[in-house]
Amino acid sequence: MVTTMQPNVLILRAPGTNCDLETAFAFERAGAKTERLHVNRVLENPALFERFQILCLPGGFSYGDDVAAGRILGNQIQHHLADRMAEFRAEGKLILGICNGFQILIKCGALLPPDAELGPPATLTWNDSGRFEDRWVELGTDGEKCVFLKGIERMYLPVAHAEGKFVTRDRAVLDRLDADGQLVLRYRPLSERTPAVADGQVPFPDNPNGSMGNVAGVCDATGRVLGLMPHPERHIDRTHHPRWTRPETETTGDGLAVFVNAVEYFR
Amino acid sequence: MxxxxxxxxxxxxxxxxxxxxxxxxxxxxxxxxxxxxxxxxxxxxxxxxxxxxxxxxxxxxxxxxxxxxxxxxxxxxxxxxxxxxxxxxxxxxxxxxxxxxxxxxxxxxxxxxxxxxxxxxxxxxxxxxxxxxxxxxxxxxxxxxxxxxxxxxxGPLGFEHLAVGSPYTFELVTVAIREADAAALTKLSLEGQLFLSLAEMQTIQAHFRSLGRDPTDVELETVAQTWSEHCSHKTLAGRIRYRGPEGERTFDNMLKETIFAATVKIREQAGENDWCVSVFEDNAGIVRFDDKYNVVFKVETHNHPSALEPYGGANTGIGGVIRDPMGTGMGARPICNTDVFCFAPPDTPSEEIPQGVLHPRRLMKGGDTGVRDNGNRMGIPTVNGAVYFDRRYLGNPLVYCGNIGLIPRDKSFKHPHPGDLVVAMGGRTGRDGIHGATFSSAELTHQSDELSGGAVQIGNAITEKMLLDVLLVAQERGLYNAVTDCGAGGFSSAVGEMGEKIGAEVWLDRVPLKYEGLSYTEIWISEAQERMVLSVPEDKWDALAELCRSEGVEATVIGRFVPTGRLMLKYNDRQVADLAMQFLHDGRPPVVREATYSPPPVQPLPLPVKDVWDHTGELTRILGSLNVASKHWVIRQYDHEVQGGSVIKPLVGANNDGPSDAAVLRPVLDSRRGIVVSCGMNPCYGDLDTHAMAAGAIDEAVRNAVAVGADPARIAILDNFCWGNTDRAETLGSLVRAAIACYDVATALGTPFVSGKDSLNNEFRPEGAAEPIAIPPSLLISALGMVDDVEKCVTMDLKEPDNYLYQVGLTREELGGSHFALVHSLSGGRVPGVDAKMARRIFAAVHRAIDAGLVQACHDLSEGGLAVAAAEMAFAGNLGLRVFLGQMPQAIDPDGRSAAALAELEKKVHNTELHPLATYPGATAALLFSESNTRFLCEVRPEDTERFEAALGDVPHALVGEVVDTGQLQIVGVPCPIPDDHGNPTTEIGAPLVVEADIDVLKEAWQKPLRW
Structure with a gap:
């Protein structure tokens, strides 16, 4: 069947989503078909999910990041679409949340399910700098659990966010997620000039937001749901690299592999 | 509860x-x-x-x-x-x-x-x-x-309810102006915040006398909005009698005869190659991009609101200018933003801040975050800009916001039809920004915050993003005949302009409101944000309404374009206004304004007395001066990569922190074609000569674009004049002279103006002061260029040791208004001029070389001259650089005394090659820091030098240095006679090291001042 060869991606957009076009372009470049749908269409007709193999929540400022980044759309999903999302995952399909999409996945509980008593195990909150920043980061992958990161050891990608600091409820949660291999993407020192810090915490700006455990991306227990703060869709072309004009730079776009992995998963 | x-x-x-x-x-x-x-x-x-x-x-x-x-x-x-x-x-x-x-x-x-x-x-x-x-x-x-x-x-909150507005009771208000005398008319204009001149008030009076009735309040407001400086540009598009160094000239329409005329001439000369599509007619200028698309560019200012509330002012400044391309043609998709700020120095002591003025530091933080929060939320990369500092911006900061959009070629024009519905789309209407258009025509005072607080608006970017999302779908589906934005003047301007050639009837009671209690007049002139007005054929309305509903965007029919030639306003079927469109748009009385200009005579620049060769200290001071210093604190807060088309970012180089000359992006993701965005401005030059200032701003905007790879034959520019009170003949004269320079240089370069805007009366009167503080003449030139293949673009950071460095263009002794003069607090000197004919050849030559792949790095020379440009290239590339001043292409005339001394010296020193500037005391400062226009530094690989020189042809250029891996900037002075212990020249010739510094030290000096 053709559909199993070429996955169909639902790019879910909401008021304030703004990375939907380039994310769709990245998926298409990787060989997928894409459809951008407003969240209202899915709320009216949740059965729309059935047409798709991949759900992507792209970057942006859903509902203006008002109240907290990802909170309002996260609640909408939790209130109206949680079962559909759970089914989608249970069917072996893939879910990717980039930047605001990661914030939404965290806030709606789809990525790290909340404890009935203690509440959510983790959150994404304000950068230590207290402000939005756009800068490039060096990332390392950790483990083999995540479908999207298969075969990827490192990536150089931009972050552009104000609320990207990954914080767990306590240290034990962080250790458990680590032990379970779910902390799949981490900020690394940009160069050997970055000073080492005793507790393994990579300093600013290499860890751009002060995330605990230098966490930049987290997957769920199945490895088929990934949320990450950096933007892989912004590095799929040689000329995206901030130093592509320099002779020592060799790149074909580190981020493209994330989308290719998603597509390959269905081949 | x-x-x-x-x-x-x-x-x-x-x-x-x-x-x-x-x-x-x-x-x-x-x-x-x-x-x-x-x-x-x-x-x-x-x-x-x-x-x-x-x-x-x-x-x-x-x-x-x-x-x-x-x-x-x-x-x-x-x-x-x-x-x-x-x-x-x-x-x-x-x-x-x-x-x-x-x-x-x-x-x-x-x-x-x-x-x-x-x-x-x-x-x-x-x-x-x-x-x-x-x-x-x-x-x-x-x-x-x-x-x-x-x-x-x-202390504790003293209330238990949130005010949510109270109902409005209709009452028709008429204004008795028929019997008013001159004093009463003047008072009415001022107290009603109409800001109309007496002659204008008298014209309105005569009009209503002839009708045999008094105007309603909303009629008077509508005329005031339409005739406001902000909406009609009556000063610059008016009659002016000018006397200046060029002689005497009389303009019927100054803008039309200078800026527009340049474009007309360039388009005529281009013939079949004319790439302008729509200039000075729609909300933004339109030029050709490729076979499918055109690009749209507009830059606006939002100075007065930003002075009162910088966050809201800048936020709605960018939000407002984004709606310009959205409201151009049938609606463009915004692809990038620009922003330029002018503030007083952020280290101004608190006690020097007059009452009613916000501290410049607060203005800067508020302005920056305002642009950030709107641009980022809209998902539009903010890719280019600048920040300038001058004491005179204290009470009157400047906030320029620009937006570029992409529009299908066949959607570039709009035509409202008689019978179409007037549809308001987007945000609701509240009391926000009442009198913004007329307020911008007024001088700020220490009481402005009390009088005009209503003029401050707060934006809601997501409302605008939702509006944009449905607008683009509606555009694609052809659901309307015309669209425009609701900017200054609100519905009054938007409907008035769109219906100018037809006539319109508007039912104000149907406008959705944020809260109860607005009068019909407030509804009509409110400048609430995030609203567009569309002209919708009746049979398309259902489809448009359904589309809007599906994404939660409010759309409401508020009237109809009816072929009456009249503007009729109703509230609950009661007529509240009936104005002839012709009176509204053509009834303004012609005024002849006087303008004079005489540039101050050139005074010699007294060079600081130095007893050492070394100029490193001056270089670090200039690098750390606020205009030159790194703006990374601002830049990083803007998402400059959203939409996925970023090619050359605002910060470039080995550590992503060098100052790029211009931004490049690919608006169409599956194409290699790019646009280049840059700007030019220098408020320091205007005090010396506004002709030179304007010429320099154009030259800088173009050379910044050319430096990254733009084709100089395909650069369009925009003008934004921010000036003081042009009621003074000499202030208006300084502006006219700048506009004449715009004509001269644009035509010589073949670079058309496609859009522009002015903001006058940028003056602040502190409490009790007799004289207002006027801003320095501030002309921003924004440039939009094209590159066929973005992979040919270059950045300004040095790439590899052993490469050569060339200077292209001539260095003259032009230190007037320079940063060298600024850090030494010197006045005088010759302001940099532009040889536009030569500039055109230089731009073409540099582009030939870049296009042929012969340039590894290219940087323009501007504030701080050669020394600053060389330092920036070195630390951006994390490489060392050795430069030899004696090799620089220059046209410095040593004065008679040093020429004589040189001749004397040559007699003594046989067989030694002497540099013509060997004994000229001003040589080193001029060569290092002169800000002569149309100059570039180019890094070239040794194997490419022959081809590079061939590409440049006969434009002035010379090999002036080499890239080294020492991590040091060394600049070697002109070979000259070495002085003896008493300071007298000997016959021994040597070349002193005039700058020597680690690039890390230079970079720190450059980054530190604005590392907030």
Missing amino acids: LWEIDIYPAPGQPNLLAQSVTAEAADLGFPDALRVVAAHGYLVQGDLTETQVRRIAAELLADRVVQRTVIGRVGDAALVEPPEGLPRLVHVLPKPGVTDPVAESARAAIADFDIRADAVRTLKKYWIAGLDDEQLATLSAKILANDAIEQVIV
């Missing part, structure tokens, strides 16, 4: 809000004893149970992992229990009626819990210790709140 939910950081989490307050307070000299704990919160009004409130607090408003809440009914003791024993409590809330986007979102999100809240308002709560009453009041006024939009409540 009024519930309050206060949200504090959980134990162990940083209190970022409190930290930013204490940091600001430390900068402004508050006592070290100051301690602050801050919370943000929500007031929720409605019939809610405590369980419901606790649920929305836990699941919506607060984040359990990092925050804790205090919940109660307003008045409950728990809410005013001081944390950590800090005794003083200050609440800050948006004033009633001020847009509060977070509260609006929260209210909608609460509804998603099936819980109904009648009203929501956000608040901030500060607990403070260590200040006395007076200090607390100062802290509240200077840091915690802005009186223009926020209210401060010290």
Whole structure:
């Protein structure tokens, strides 16, 4: 069947989503078909999910990041679409949340399910700098659990966010997620000039937001749901690299592999 | 019932809000004893149970992992229990009626819990210790709140209800102007904030006398909006008698005969190659991009609102200019933003700040975050800009915001049809920004914040993004015949302009309102944000309404374009206005304005006396001067990569931190074609000669674009004049002279103006001062260039050791208005001029070389001249550089004395090659720091030098240096006679090292001043 060869991606957009076009372009470049749908269409007709193999929540400022980044759309999903999302995952399909999409996945509980008593195990909150920043980061992958990161050891990608600091409820949660291999993407020192810090915490700006455990991306227990703060869709072309004009730079776009992995998963 | 939910950081989490307050307070000299704990919160009004409130607090408003809440009914003791024993409590809330986007979102999100809240308002709560009453009041006024939009409540909240507006009772108001004398007319214009001249008031009077009736208030307002400086540009597009160094000239329409005329001439000369599509007619200029698309560019200013409330002013400045391309043709998709700011120095002592003026540091932070929050939320990369500093911007900062859009070629023109419905789309109408258009025609005073507080608007970017999303779909589906934005003047301007050739009837009672109580006049002239007006054929209305409904965007039929040639306004079927479009648009009385200009005579620049060769200290001072210093603090807060087309970013180089000359992006993701965005401005030159200033700004904008690879034959430019009060003949004269320069240089370069805007009366009168402070003449030139293949673009950072460095273009002794003069507090000197014919050849030559792949790095020479450009290239590339001043292409005339000394010396020193400037004392400063226009530094590989030189042909150029791996910048001076111990020249010739510094030291000097 053709559909199993070429996955169909639902790019879910909401008021304030703004990375939907380039994310769709990245998926298409990787060989997928894409459809951008407003969240209202899915709320009216949740059965729309059935047409798709991949759900992507792209970057942006859903509902203006008002109240907290990802909170309002996260609640909408939790209130109206949680079962559909759970089914989608249970069917072996893939879910990717980039930047605001990661914030939404965290806030709606789809990525790290909340404890009935203690509440959510983790959150994404304000950068230590207290402000939005756009800068490039060096990332390392950790483990083999995540479908999207298969075969990827490192990536150089931009972050552009104000609320990207990954914080767990306590240290034990962080250790458990680590032990379970779910902390799949981490900020690394940009160069050997970055000073080492005793507790393994990579300093600013290499860890751009002060995330605990230098966490930049987290997957769920199945490895088929990934949320990450950096933007892989912004590095799929040689000329995206901030130093592509320099002779020592060799790149074909580190981020493209994330989308290719998603597509390959269905081949 | 009024519930309050206060949200504090959980134990162990940083209190970022409190930290930013204490940091600001430390900068402004508050006592070290100051301690602050801050919370943000929500007031929720409605019939809610405590369980419901606790649920929305836990699941919506607060984040359990990092925050804790205090919940109660307003008045409950728990809410005013001081944390950590800090005794003083200050609440800050948006004033009633001020847009509060977070509260609006929260209210909608609460509804998603099936819980109904009648009203929501956000608040901030500060607990403070260590200040006395007076200090607390100062802290509240200077840091915690802005009186223009926020209210401060010290102690417990004294109210139990949120004001939500009260009903409006219709009453038709007429204004008796037929019998008014001149004094009464003047008073009416001022007190009604119409800001019309007496002659204009008399014209209106005569018009209504001939009709045999008095105007209604809304008729008078409509005329004032339409005739306002902001909407009609009556000064610059008016009659002017000019006397200047060029002789005497009389203009019927100054802009048309200078700026527009340049474009007309260039288009004629281009013939079939004319790539301008629509210039000076729509909301933005349109030029050709490729076979499918055109690009649209507009730059606006939002100075007066930003002076009162920088965050809201800049936020709606960018939000407003984004709607210009959206309202151009049939609607363009915005692809990038630009922003340029002018402030007083941020280190201005607090005690020097006049009453009614915000500290420049606060203006800068507010302006920057305002642009950030709108641009980022809209998903539009902010890719180019600048920040300039001058004392004279103290009471009158400048905020220029630009937006570029992409539009299908066949959607580039609009045609409203008679019979079409007038449809308002987007945000609701409130009292925001009433009198913004007329207010921008007024001089600011220390009372401006009280008189014109209504002129401040707060944007809601997401409302605008939702509007954009449906507009683009509607455009593709052809659901309307015309679109325009609601900017200054609100519906009055938008409907008035769109219906100018037809006529329109508007039913004001149908306009959706944010709250009750607006009069028909307020509805008509409100400048509430995020609104567009569309001309919709009746048979397309259902489809458009359904599209809007499907994405939660409000669209309302508010009238009809009817072929009457009249503008008719109704409220509940009562006619409130009936104006002839012709009177509205052509009835303004012609005024002949006087303009004179004589540039001050050139005074010699007294060079500082130096007893050492070394100029490194001067270089680091210039690198650290505010105009030159790194703006990374601003740049990084803007998302400059969203939309996925970024090619050359604002910060480039080995560590992503060098200053790029221009931005390049690919607006069409599957194409290699790019646009180049740059700007040019130099407020330092205008005091010496506004012709030179304008010429230099054009040259700089173009050379910045060319430096990254733009084709100089395909660069379009925009003008934004910000000036003082042009009622003074000499102020107007200085502007006319700049406009004449625009014509001269644009035509010589073949670079058309495609859009522009002016902002006059940028003056501030401190309390009790006789004379206002006028801003320096400030002409911003924005450039939009094209590259066929973005992979041919270059950046300014040095690439590899052993490459050569060339200077292209001539260095002249032009230190007037330079940063060398600025850091030495010197006046005088010759201001840099532009040889536009030569410039055209140089731009073409540099482009030939870049296009052929012969240039590894290219940087323009501007503020700080060669030395600054060389330093920036070196530290951006993390490489060393050795430059030889004696090799520089230059046209410096040594004065007679040094020529004689040279001849004398040549007699003594046989067989030694002497540099013509060997004994000229001003040579080193001029060669290092002169700001002559049309110059580039190019890095070239040794194997490419022959081809590079061939590509440049006969334009002035020379090999001036080499890239080294020492990590040092060394600049070697002109070979000259070495002095003996007594300072007298000997016959020994040597070349002194005039600059020597580690690039890390230079970079630190450049980054430190604005590393906030």
